[in-house]
Amino acid sequence: LESKRLDLDACKNRVRKARSMLGQPTAERDLRVAQSEFDRQAEITKLLLEGVSSSHTRHLRCLHEFVEAQVTFYAQCHQAMQELQKDIASMSMGKTNNSPAMPHAHPSPSPSSTSGGLRARVLCDYDAKDSSELSLMTDEVITVHKIEGETDYMLAERGNQRGRVPTAFLDVIN
Structure with a gap:
């Protein structure tokens, strides 16, 4: 787009500087061609930018869904670990209430x-x-x-x- 804009500006300058009648029509024709090329490139760039915008929105939505899934997964893991912790605590409380404490490394046989x-x-x-x-x-x-x-x-x-x-x-x- 920048290149087309520079070409268009150069053609406009040539039209202004063209003094002879023979050079004027050629410069104006070049100006019209450059203007149409610039307009076409501007439209293409506009469409590409709209595509980037919609693509960006879609990617952002997918990223948001992924983060939500991760949060849900880790929340479920956290809940499962808390339940396991409670189960283990209740199991160990049951053992300490029913039997004397024994060291784990070297229990002496009864x-x-x-x-x-x-x-x-x-x-x-x-x-x-x-x-x-x-x-x-x-x-x-x-x-x-x-x-x-x-x-x-x-x-x-x-x-x-x-x-x-x-x-x-x-x-x-x-």
Whole structure:
């Protein structure tokens, strides 16, 4: 558009400076051509700017929808975490009311659970694969019993919890 405007200005100056009758019509014809080129380019630029404006509005609307979706998602996550926090707090409150506090790293086995069983130290953390197994923490001391016909697993007891654990995760103490 700027280039077309400069061409138009140059043609206008030529028309003003044209003194002869022969140069005048040529300069006026060039002026009309330059004016039509400028008008055409101005219309194209106007349409492009309108497109940019509508595109900008559409992009802004999409961005607004995205931000709303993110806010909703994180609000739901926040609510879920608060509910989980309440559930965990109520579970831990139930345990502290029903049983004495025990340190997590080295719980001492109760006398009733040690009778007939062996003591074992957990070598590394183990997450139970299903409800028949017991999750373990490193350096935890538990009571274990051999399972007849099973060499890879032992029956472990921790307080009132029982479950199978792999023998590879245990170091039998006695």
